[in-house]
Amino acid sequence: MPLDVSPPAEAGDDAAVILSRWSSLAAPALRAAVETLHPWPARMAAYAFGWAGRDGRPSGGSPATGGKGLRPALVLLCAGAAGAPADSALAGAVAVELVHAFSLVHDDIMDGDERRRHRASVWRAYGVGPAILTGDALLALAMATLARVPGPGAAAAMERLSATLIELVHGQAEDIAFEGRPWTGRDAVTVEEYVAMAEAKTGALLGCAAAIGCLLGGGPPERAERIAVMGRQLGLAFQMTDDLLGIWGDPSVTGKPASSDLRRGKKTLPVLAALESGTPAARRLEEVLAAPLTGEEELELARNLIEDAGGRRRTRERAAACLRRALHVLHAEGVGGPAAEDLAVLFGLLLDRAR
């Protein structure tokens, strides 16, 4: 059954509704793809997606909040923006969501992250070896899903997806390398290095989602390139708001411990922007960061110093600037109608997450 070009956008539709509507279009295809895997990695993949508990029993899954479903929604909306029915890009939506899941499963092992979406991460639930296999299975399935699509747009989409994988590896390599670098001095991570890492680690896949939607929707390659810029800016904004949540986010919403990024000494934009501010608060922050932050009082002090040094404000401003650039592409490309309205609502959501 062919899907509508774009489901009608009701007045007052909010981003969560848009996300769940679009990702519910992709969800059955995603589940069907996962079920073709060997039963063991299939079961671990179902856990990774939140469809099942550790024992394999079905679970309701987490609600479509916090950007969940953003990538498939972006693929399908960009196919719609190219004037094509959404189901023309369904395989792309599935592939991009599989690649996203792959990167979360493997990154959680590399980063030692024990929690993900309010539950044990895959490696904590099943062990490191099985989690490696799960990630490999998800990635293999992504490639196989896209490789089966006929037509000229599919080859370009595959080239885009594989180039994106190279960028994801690059971003993850930089992110890990940042951990071993100091907060201050000659070898300190700069804000611009951080932005380049975030663009590779988070921007690339959202750029890929947008480009693949456009390509599978029959859009020309040059347009897909421009639409990809929109996705990359969206991804950067997403990562920046994630960084805000990693310091000031509510644990009941983020599913991670409060100030988890600060506890782990992660090089994120609010801290780097604060340190580069040259303010007295920045100098005091340098001293506080010289040793690992453990106690609640230390963490609160660090949070306040980051805020006083303008780290929170500057991160918000940069995220907003990324979203403006994304909107600019949308307008310059002459994307209109319900797809443009839905995209604009999603852009708003990304900023709202970290208010």
Added chain:
Amino acid sequence: MPLDVSPPAEAGDDAAVILSRWSSLAAPALRAAVETLHPWPARMAAYAFGWAGRDGRPSGGSPATGGKGLRPALVLLCAGAAGAPADSALAGAVAVELVHAFSLVHDDIMDGDERRRHRASVWRAYGVGPAILTGDALLALAMATLARVPGPGAAAAMERLSATLIELVHGQAEDIAFEGRPWTGRDAVTVEEYVAMAEAKTGALLGCAAAIGCLLGGGPPERAERIAVMGRQLGLAFQMTDDLLGIWGDPSVTGKPASSDLRRGKKTLPVLAALESGTPAARRLEEVLAAPLTGEEELELARNLIEDAGGRRRTRERAAACLRRALHVLHAEGVGGPAAEDLAVLFGLLLDRAR
């Protein structure tokens, strides 16, 4: 510079010379591809391929023995067999070798293998997280290398490679599952289950190498399917001789401890075939395998019982039967000339490895 259809086969050329000749055609392209990665995973990948030591300094690499270079050689020979110049399939040779390296790096973590090619495995040299990243980088590079190839054969080659990845995951999942199953009784691993696992884990990638060579060489998809069967049988024979080496191989040649598979209680064909023989030696072997084998005397007893129960002979016979099937495809397809001669020499090498 276009390469010859097939370098001339000198009289007395042996398999090692053929392998190193063909893989030396692919090696510069492989190195150039790896150098496009982020420097850190690129360095670990160079270690994985044996081009560099742990410290990143160039090393001579291990000689082309024991099947090293078999996959790129197969890709290029099958392009030649399709009547095309070898360089038409160069990207395929690079992609297949990258996928092979990816699977070794990740499987070594999952299997806890500490040694590979006479050196520490990648995870032992750099840690688990960095080894995961290295494997991901190798796989991403494989897909990107093949995705950039233009022409109609390339899309079919990409579909084949991604389907092969799904099979590799399937085979690895089964291999791990076998470890938890008993040697005897209702839940014992059967010889046929073993063969299905080995076909997925080892046969699929050699089948893929043959098919991709044919496809990129301009061969029709139906022929690529038949040539893939040749590769799969070759892969099965390779795995079976590997199993013989895992029990009776010389550590100075295999780079692994003597009888390493027996020490680890791995379910391999010689043992499974021995147990299914119904001989008195099989019944005695069951008793010996009831507890882990640790001492040298126990290991020697087990080796002798496997041999007495016909496990060694039956494994050799099955490997020879696989090679006959592979040769049959070669003849049925009417492959002649130097490419066919080289392939036949390679087939012989596979049997010779375990004499």
